[in-house]
Amino acid sequence: MVEKMKMVHIVTTASAKEEMLKALREMGVVHLAEKQSADREVSERFQTMSRMGMALKDYADPKQEVAEVLADDEFKKMYSGVLDAVERKSLLGQEISAANTEIDRISAWGDFSPEELSKLREDGYDFHFYRIGSKELQAALEDENVKLIRLAPIDKQDAVAVIGTLPPEIPATEFMPPEKSMSELKQSIENARSGIEECDGILKDASKYDASFKEQLVKMQNEVNYSSASATAQGDDDFVWISGYVPEVEMDKVRAMAAENNLAFAAEDVAEDDDKIPTKLRFNKVSKLIEPVFDILGVLPGYREQDVSLWFFLFFTLFFAMIIGDGGYGVLILLGTIALRVKQKKGTTVTFLLFVLSIATIVWGAVTGTWFGMESAMKVPFLKALVIPSLATYPDYFGLTSNVTQNAIMKFSFSIGAIQMVLGSILSIKDKIPKKDLSWVSNLGWAIAVVAMYLLALNLVIHDPIPLVPVFALIGVAFVLVLLFGGMSPDLTFGQGLKAGLANAFTDFLDTISCFGNVMSYIRLFAVGMAGVAISQSFNGIAASMHGPLIILGVLVVLIGHALNIIMCFLSVVVHGVRLNVLEFSGQVGLEWTGLPYEPFKELNK
Secondary structure, eight states: OBOOEEEEEEEEEGGGHHHHHHHHHHHOOOEETTOOOOOHHHHHHHHHHHHHHHHHGGGOOTTSOOOOOOOHHHHHHHHHHHHHHHHHHHHHHHHHHHHHHHHHHHGGGOOOOHHHHHHHHHTTOOEEEEEEOHHHHHHHHHOTTOOEEEEEEETTEEEEEEESOOOTTSOOEEEOOOSSOHHHHHHHHHHHHHHHHHHHHHHHHHGGGHHHHHHHHHHHHHHHHHHHHHHHOEEOSSEEEEEEEEEGGGHHHHHHHHHHTTOEEEEEEOOTTOOOOEEOBOOOTTGGGGHHHHHHHTOOOOTTSOOOHHHHHHHHHHHHHHHHOOHHHHHHHHHHHHHHHHHSSSOOHHHHHHHHHHHHHHHHHHHHTOSTTOGGGGGSHHHHHTOOGGGOSSGGGGTOOHHHHHHHHHHHHHHHHHHHHHHHHHHHHHHHGGGTOTTHHHHHHHHHHHHHHHHHHIIIIIOOOOOHHHHHHHHHHHHHHHHHHTTOOTTSOHHHHHHHHHHTHHHHHHHHHHHHHHHHGGGHHHHHHHHHHHHHHHHHHHHHTOOGGGHHHHHHHHHHHHHHHHHHHHHHIIIIIHHIIIIIIHHHHTOOOOOEEOOOOOOOOO
16 A cells, blocks of 8 residues: 655754754655755765776676775775776877877878977978879979978878978968877877776776675765755754655654654645655555566556555466466476575565466466477376366367367456456546545446457457447447546536536547457467467477487577577566556556655665
């Protein structure tokens, strides 16, 4: 469920600001309202350290031992060396780039000494070098005031050295001699590369202090958060105050903290029009298993939206099992989870979730008779006895045709979809009735529309003998309810709500049609599962055709083929299984997943 929040205002004297902030951080339950940015210098130091920590991972040797965590002074010295090495490496890289550019510019003119040119200028011979066209060269040769020496052609163009400069009426491209000779530039590149190797050695050595970087980043993050809280606090010459959201169940902590630190505070219900209220979900032992999926997807219901964690978990588990679809794959996932659990010191929510998902997959594979896509599994009496014949992947072993079993699985998929979407409408009705929101009638209309579209799908896709006249009558009733009550709201009169609903007639008409597509979209559970089985069978067939020395290649085909299929099945779970929950189901509930995460001001330890 979504924790109920209170808005809390905490006040102290201006001189006790630091004590108030430290007490708030130690308590760790206040989500600051209107949070301000941290001091720029503090933020930049954190970002720089974070970038350095990530950059050092590229220098880490997997075989090297991880160093012990450094003390603050030792880390500061090491980190200073890292920053110097990174800066020096960057400058050396720029030096190499500039030298290479200069070499490319002067290479056609050959190697020469800039020092000799300087000496010639000191002796009164101010040479200028040009690339010049043949006509312009002829004009220069005929000019008595021009003293030049012809040089070897440059890029198929004449080149000359002129004492002084060419007159403006003779166009030519002047070459500016470099400050360093070709050999000096090449030597500077070699020196820079040696310097870069030294820097890389420093960075590689620093990469073993990954644990130290993590510890210091936590400290720096706490400094950033404290700076932000300090900037958020408001005050005048006499008092300082700060406001934030606190879960109602944590209010006793606020009272105790205020009493202990001589702080004044006031608590009130959050405002109805406040759209910045954070969401904190309270999970039970079952629904908590879906928390890792929420974290991965980055979804969170809004404060005033419903918590559907339990239903999300139950349907996600079923969708996962149907999409993976193979009991053998479920066994592999289970074994991998057991290995992970043994490696861990204690179980985590992720491992418990994987246990549930793998067992569900094994159950689905058992009732459909799918074990690594092998038809021969049905020759094992125990495995055959577990199969529900109408859902069998290999119906011939049960005296059925593939058309019968495929229709049964499609019907099951449609049924799951209809149940989930109707449940979504019921949850929305349950939420709206206590609020005296008459739009709950439109949700009833959507529930009726889902049932009607479900029956229509069975008739059109599976050819169930369902009379269509009652179905279209239900669709008509559903459309009228949605049209008349869709615009209702507690802050509108009945007439205003009716007018608002009628104004959306065309949109409601399109949404009613799209409801059929939503029901039909659940056929993906059947289609993706069958595709996975077909891919398994294909790789098995390829491997089975290999005999003699090729049997080793056949084993590789099976292993690689099934590994790829498992990966694609997992991707399908993300694309299809999550979509059905986040879009179709959530749309019926009225969930927009607009929640702001509850992030209290507290001391972080990781």
